[in-house]
Amino acid sequence: THFGFETVPETEKAKRVYKVFENVAQKYDIMNDAMSLGIHRLWKDMLLHVMHPQPGVRLLDVAGGTGDIAFRFMEYVRSQQERQQRRAARSMQTPSWEDISTNYTNEDVEESKESRAVVCDINKEMLKVGKEKADSMGISAGLSWVVGDAEELPFDDDQFDIYTIAFGIRNVTHIDQALQEALRVLKPGGRFMCLEFSKVTNPVLARLYDAYSFQMIPVLGEVIAGDWKSYQYLVESIRKFPDQEEFKGMIEDAGFYCVQYYNLTGGVVALHSGFKL
Numbered sequence: 001t002h003f004g005f006e007t008v009p010e011t012e013k014a015k016r017v018y019k020v021f022e023n024v025a026q027k028y029d030i031m032n033d034a035m036s037l038g039i040h041r042l043w044k045d046m047l048l049h050v051m052h053p054q055p056g057v058r059l060l061d062v063a064g065g066t067g068d069i070a071f072r073f074m075e076y077v078r079s080q081q082e083r084q085q086r087r088a089a090r091s092m093q094t095p096s097w098e099d100i101s102t103n104y105t106n107e108d109v110e111e112s113k114e115s116r117a118v119v120c121d122i123n124k125e126m127l128k129v130g131k132e133k134a135d136s137m138g139i140s141a142g143l144s145w146v147v148g149d150a151e152e153l154p155f156d157d158d159q160f161d162i163y164t165i166a167f168g169i170r171n172v173t174h175i176d177q178a179l180q181e182a183l184r185v186l187k188p189g190g191r192f193m194c195l196e197f198s199k200v201t202n203p204v205l206a207r208l209y210d211a212y213s214f215q216m217i218p219v220l221g222e223v224i225a226g227d228w229k230s231y232q233y234l235v236e237s238i239r240k241f242p243d244q245e246e247f248k249g250m251i252e253d254a255g256f257y258c259v260q261y262y263n264l265t266g267g268v269v270a271l272h273s274g275f276k277l
């Protein structure tokens with residue numbers, strides 16, 4: 001059952017990645033909770049916390065799959081907007097606010113502050129599950145779903161304020177190419193943010209984590225999704241991905257500035273960030 005990628009030509013990797021996510025799409029959300037013991041939710045929340053997006057911001061979530069990041073983004077922005085509206089309502093009661101705001105109506109402010117999120121993924125099955133989820137939860141407004149390859153994004157230059165890629169970049173065949181594309185579609189001043197499995201820094205935790213991932217994850221994949229191989233691929237792809245410092249260097253090489261990272265859960269996951277200037 002070995003699913004080694006070392007011997008597989010690069011285009012084959014892309015085909016296999018496609019098959020993996022096509023196979024798991026329907027079970028993807030359940031598997032995420034089961035395998036990470038629910039912790040992936042905290043990692044994603046942490047991404048939003050660091051991003052701290054304000055109303056009006058445009059997000060591109062690449063390898064966005066079933067929409068977790070985009071949903072959190074819209075929810076975060078909505079709560080920020082409510083806060084600002086409450087604040088504005090309070091300040092409207094004071095005469096000085098009216099003096100300086102005679103040319104603007106509340107509608108103008110709301111119009112210009114509408115946030116949008118585009119979820120882009122190479123796999124239409126993953127997007128389909130996400131879109132159905134958004135429709136059934138009644139949170140489709142402001143979201144679009146676009147099939148596209150991280151290495152060749154179907155968007156014009158300088159379009160987005162934030163580019164995110166969560167647990168997606170290790171699946172991409174040419175990471176440098178995906179980083180170039182991220183830089184291209186971001187507006188000047190825009191931010192690149194990436195969540196990805198990384199290198200566990202604590203040796204005790206590292207041993208536990210290795211044992212867990214190599215022995216438990218394919219078993220869970222078999223039991224829950226009936227798919228041992230896809231989850232064995234997952235563990236192997238995590239293994240091969242560059243560590244925190246190396247990936248930071250790659251982001252800098254692509255042309256991003258102020259690149260930094262945060263280790264989450266002792267380095268099980270790293271959150272990398274950089275800016276386009």
Ligand code: SAM
Pocket residue numbers: 017021062063064065066067068069120121122123126148149150151165166167168171172173
């Ligand atoms: N971001 C979502 C999340 O955090 O739950 C989904 C992550 S899932 C592990 C990885 C996703 O990357 C899959 O949906 C897969 O289809 C997508 N993917 C793989 N290669 C890609 C590529 N070259 N371009 C765009 N998406 C890709």
